Amino acid sequence: MNNDIEQYMIKEKPYYRAVSDEIELYEAAYSVRMPMMLKGPTGCGKTRFVEYMAWKLGKPLITVACNEDMTASDLVGRFLLDASGTRWQDGPLAVAARYGAICYLDEVVEARQDTTVVIHPLTDARRVLPLEKRGELIEAHPDFQMVISYNPGYQSLMKDLKQSTKQRFGALDFNYPSHDIEAEIVAHESGVSADTSDRLVSIAERARNLKGHGLDEGISTRMLIYAGSLMARGVTPVVACRMTLVQPITDDPDMRDALDAAVNTFF
Numbered sequence: 283m284n285n286d287i288e289q290y291m292i293k294e295k296p297y298y299r300a301v302s303d304e305i306e307l308y309e310a311a312y313s314v315r316m317p318m319m320l321k322g323p324t325g326c327g328k329t330r331f332v333e334y335m336a337w338k339l340g341k342p343l344i345t346v347a348c349n350e351d352m353t354a355s356d357l358v359g360r361f362l363l364d365a366s367g368t369r370w371q372d373g374p375l376a377v378a379a380r381y382g383a384i385c386y387l388d389e390v391v392e393a394r395q396d397t398t399v400v401i402h403p404l405t406d407a408r409r410v411l412p413l414e415k416r417g418e419l420i421e422a423h424p425d426f427q428m429v430i431s432y433n434p435g436y437q438s439l440m441k442d443l444k445q446s447t448k449q450r451f452g453a454l455d456f457n458y459p460s461h462d463i464e465a466e467i468v469a470h471e472s473g474v475s476a477d478t479s480d481r482l483v484s485i486a487e488r489a490r491n492l493k494g495h496g497l498d499e500g501i502s503t504r505m506l507i508y509a510g511s512l513m514a515r516g517v518t519p520v521v522a523c524r525m526t527l528v529q530p531i532t533d534d535p536d537m538r539d540a541l542d543a544a545v546n547t548f549f
């Protein structure tokens with residue numbers, strides 16, 4: 283992990299449209315360095331929100347995409363062998379704690395529980411990170427904060443956070459924005475007209491009612507932006523919608539018919 287913390291600064295203001303009072307609540311949480319958990323379905327704005335908050339607070343942001351093969355060493359650091367012998371290399375969590383970044387663990391439930399527990403001493407009153415192999419105890423920089431994202435839809439009994447992890451975090455619930463706000467976001471991000479983005483959101487709203495009735499997840503804001511982006515490049519609306527809103531999320535012929543019908547209603 284490169285220790286040059288400057289590279290993690292967000293230089294340009296990310297576009298983020300507030301949906302409720304999440305910006306103020308996050309700022310309050312950050313002011314006491316409360317670890318935060320962002321919950322919500324895929325593609326609803328969690329990552330964009332963290333980027334925006336890091337920019338607004340003027341702090342570096344270090345993001346780690348979690349997966350089940352990840353080990354504690356991948357987060358904390360390890361000794362590397364090179365020509366001159368062994369050399370310690372900080373992992374992303376150690377860099378964030380040492381230099382005062384916001385550390386964002388994306389899809390944290392994907393990590394095994396024995397990996398997740400390494401964040402425990404950093405996310406309680408101690409705010410320390412023991413580097414056991416190196417015999418060092420990092421006292422977290424005053425600016426350091428831990429943020430995790432979590433999609434409540436995908437949890438199973440096997441894949442969930444321990445209560446002892448959950449109870450170290452404050453949580454913000456994210457969801458698809460209300461109709462007008464979502465249409466504003468889709469228009470801004472894809473470049474389509476207000477009328478077109480309004481129709482795209484209406485399709486999504488229909489499809490979201492199918493969640494749990496054959497669809498695992500509704501059509502996300504991200505997918506609507508994909509559809510809009512193709513349309514803004516001249517792809518026919520129905521074709522763009524089929525490619526981005528229908529075909530990715532289901533292979534079930536009946537579900538595809540239902541989604542196609544929603545598309546045809548609005549385009």
Ligand SMILES: Nc1ncnc2c1ncn2[C@@H]1O[C@H](COP(=O)(O)OP(=O)(O)OP(=O)(O)O)[C@@H](O)[C@H]1O
Binds near residue numbers: 433
């Ligand atoms: N409130 C918002 N303001 C601005 N853009 C938004 C907002 N919500 C969603 N978006 C747009 O939707 C896209 C998808 O959002 P994002 O990547 O943040 O989703 P996510 O919740 O992190 O999804 P995942 O769980 O799959 O990582 C963003 O790239 C952005 O263009």
Ligand SMILES: [Mg+2]
Binds near residue numbers: 328329330388431
């Ligand atoms: Mg994300």
